[in-house]
Every structure is written in C-alpha cells, then in structure tokens.
Amino acid sequence: MSDDDKLIGEDKLAAEEARRAGQHGAVKSFVEREVGAEVAAEASIPTTTEIRREERVAAELRRKALDDVVVTERAVEQARGAARVSQMVDYVFYVIYALLAVRIGLALMAGNPEAGFYRFIRAVTAPLYAPFRGIVESPTDPSGHVLALPLVVAIVAYALLHLAINGILRLVARRKIEI
Secondary structure, rough: OHHHHHHHHHHHHHHHHHHHHHHHHHHHHOOOHHHHHHHHHHHHHOOOOHHHHHHHHHHHHHHHHHHHHHHHHHHHHHHHHHHHHHHHHHHHHHHHHHHHHHHHHHHHHOOOOHHHHHHHHHHHHHHHHHHHOOOOOOOOOOOOOOOHHHHHHHHHHHHHHHHHHHHHHHHHHHHHHHO
C-alpha cells in the first residue's frame, strides 16, 4: 500500500469516526430530550400520596380559616355587647349628672322649696345625694342662695365611678377579644 492509499484510508477512517461521533451526539441529545420529557410528564402527574397530602393540607387550611372567622365573630359580638353595656352605663350616669346639676342650679337660684318641680328633684336626687350630705359645709349668702358643695362632691364622685366602670368594661372587652 502506498502512502497515498494510507492517507486516503486514514481520511476515510477519520471521516467515518467524525460521522459516528456526530450521530452519537445526535442520538444522545435525542435520548436526553426524550428522557427529560418523560420525567417531566411523570412529575406533572401527582401521585395518590401527593393528592392525599394536598387534600389534607387544604382541609386543614379550610378548618383554620373557618375557626378564625368564628373566633373573630365571637370577638366582635363580645365587643358589641360591651359597647351596649357601656352605653347604658353612660346614659344612667348622664341622668344622674343632669339631676344633680338641676338640684345645684335650683339651690344656687334660691328656688322655692314648696314648688312641685323642686320637691320632685329633691325626692329623686335624695338617694344619690344622701352619702355626700354633710361632707363639707354649703356656703349661703344672706339672700338665700346656697352653693351646695356636697352636690359638687357627689358629681365628682359619680364621675370617677363612671370612669372606673367604663375602664373595667374596656378591660373585660379587650381581654375577651385577646383570649
């Protein structure tokens, strides 16, 4: 064999080897794509275990959401109830303040103790005024006008009691909401 024949044989061999390497690369890429597509297809189909786990998680999330709604509704109802009680307490104390203020006004203006309205106010406020009667002296001027300081003390005491009751109601309402 001549050198030219050897070179031609080696060129054919190299060309054949290059062709086989190219075919091998193409086959390898094809197989990788097919295997990748098959793996992706299988991965996209959930297993029964995964489906059960997803259903359990979804059920647990639904239950927690419903529980949160129930707890929030209860807290709102408790807050509404406390607000209603607070409003009623406010109304009662406002009536007390008004009655005592009218009695102070009548005393300052030297109202006629024989008048029906004056007797009515004294009768209604007597139980409210009784614990404070005699705590301090009530100054009187010669014309009969009286500054009934025990009534002022009573209004201040009732205002402090009013604030305390509303404060307790707010504490109870907040505590119920937080629990």
